[in-house]
Each structure stands twice: as C-alpha cells, then as structure tokens.
Amino acid sequence: MQQIASRRSSKKPKVYLKVIKGGLVPADSYAESQLRAKNYKIGDVIGAELKKLNNPKFNRLLHRIGQLCSANIEAFHGMDAHQVLKRLQWEANIWCEEMGVVVPGVGLAMMRFPMSMSFEEMDDGSRHEVARSMCRFISEKYWPDLDEDQIALMADTWVGE
Structure with a gap:
C-alpha cells in the first residue's frame, strides 16, 4: 500500500501558467503574484510538473x-x-x-x-x-x-x- 500512497500528488499550491509561442507565462495576476512571492527572477531555472487542467x-x-x-x-x-x-x-x-x-x-x-x-x-x-x-x-x-x-x-x- 505504501507504493500507492507515494504516487499521490502533494497538495502544494499550484501556479497556473498559460502557453504562448515558445514559452509559458503566468495565467493571471494572481499567478504573477505567486511567482513574485517566491522571488523568481528572469533567467532563473525552475523545475515544474506540467499538466493540462482537467475538463x-x-x-x-x-x-x-x-x-x-x-x-x-x-x-x-x-x-x-x-x-x-x-x-x-x-x-x-x-x-x-x-x-x-x-x-x-x-x-x-x-x-x-x-x-x-x-x-x-x-x-x-x-x-x-x-x-x-x-x-x-x-x-x-x-x-x-x-x-x-x-x-x-x-x-x-x-x-x-
């Protein structure tokens, strides 16, 4: 059962991004503020798990x-x-x-x-x-x-x- 539990995603707050030609940008002003709060700067390399939101x-x-x-x-x-x-x-x-x-x-x-x-x-x-x-x-x-x-x-x- 431990293997099953370990596959569950963590409940960390998500930052929503929008796809643009050649990249990703914050989806809205709230997403922008979330990124600012994390002190991300232009040129920073960050890791992310991307998935399209559900319908x-x-x-x-x-x-x-x-x-x-x-x-x-x-x-x-x-x-x-x-x-x-x-x-x-x-x-x-x-x-x-x-x-x-x-x-x-x-x-x-x-x-x-x-x-x-x-x-x-x-x-x-x-x-x-x-x-x-x-x-x-x-x-x-x-x-x-x-x-x-x-x-x-x-x-x-x-x-x-």
Missing part, C-alpha cells in the same frame, strides 16, 4: 458510466457509481497498480489495486482513455450487443434519478 466533462462521464451500470446491469445493482467504477477498474485492470505479495503457503501472488481517478489525481488524457477502456470492457463483458461508442453515448446522456 469536468470527462469526470462527469466516468461518474455516469458508474450510474448507468448500477441502474442497468444486474451485476452492479445496489452499488453506487464509485463502487461500480472501482470494480470495473479491478475487473478490467484499468488504471490499476499491480504488486507482488507473498502469501504464506502459496508463494508470490500478484495483487491489483485500483488507483485514484479523482479530478486532481488524473489528467484529461488519462481520464478520457480510462472512460473509453471502461466502455470497451462493458461492451465485451456485460453488453455484447452494444459497442463502446454506444455505451459512451448512453453514459454521456444519462440523467439518472
């Missing part, structure tokens, strides 16, 4: 995939959207971390742990691929009469109760 659309899509499955697939009845998503992650080995664990009397066994898909933990590109992979898996295992695009469309338009 709430993909976060909603994942939640709706869980709701759609809970309401319409018997194997998921009684589960909330979050529980459905974690189970789909585990079943399909989507966005999971695997590690070997020694089981007494058995030997080495591979364990699978679904990683966090929270808004802050995952970027849009990864979130979009996870949603597509889940729709593909649902199509293959639970709804073979539907393709992944049809499931994604159903989830995207799902209103729920």
Whole structure:
C-alpha cells in the first residue's frame, strides 16, 4: 500500500501558467503574484510538473458510466457509481497498480489495486482513455450487443434519478 500512497500528488499550491509561442507565462495576476512571492527572477531555472487542467466533462462521464451500470446491469445493482467504477477498474485492470505479495503457503501472488481517478489525481488524457477502456470492457463483458461508442453515448446522456 505504501507504493500507492507515494504516487499521490502533494497538495502544494499550484501556479497556473498559460502557453504562448515558445514559452509559458503566468495565467493571471494572481499567478504573477505567486511567482513574485517566491522571488523568481528572469533567467532563473525552475523545475515544474506540467499538466493540462482537467475538463469536468470527462469526470462527469466516468461518474455516469458508474450510474448507468448500477441502474442497468444486474451485476452492479445496489452499488453506487464509485463502487461500480472501482470494480470495473479491478475487473478490467484499468488504471490499476499491480504488486507482488507473498502469501504464506502459496508463494508470490500478484495483487491489483485500483488507483485514484479523482479530478486532481488524473489528467484529461488519462481520464478520457480510462472512460473509453471502461466502455470497451462493458461492451465485451456485460453488453455484447452494444459497442463502446454506444455505451459512451448512453453514459454521456444519462440523467439518472
């Protein structure tokens, strides 16, 4: 479990930057003040982890995939959207971390742990691929009469109760 916890991002305040031709600049006056407060000067070399900010659309899509499955697939009845998503992650080995664990009397066994898909933990590109992979898996295992695009469309338009 320590490996999983170590992959979580720190909750340090972020400075938002905007891409311009050939570089990055502060996104707004607040970002400028954050940089000034750190005493950065022209010519300083700084390290940064860059990621495009998330689009709430993909976060909603994942939640709706869980709701759609809970309401319409018997194997998921009684589960909330979050529980459905974690189970789909585990079943399909989507966005999971695997590690070997020694089981007494058995030997080495591979364990699978679904990683966090929270808004802050995952970027849009990864979130979009996870949603597509889940729709593909649902199509293959639970709804073979539907393709992944049809499931994604159903989830995207799902209103729920």
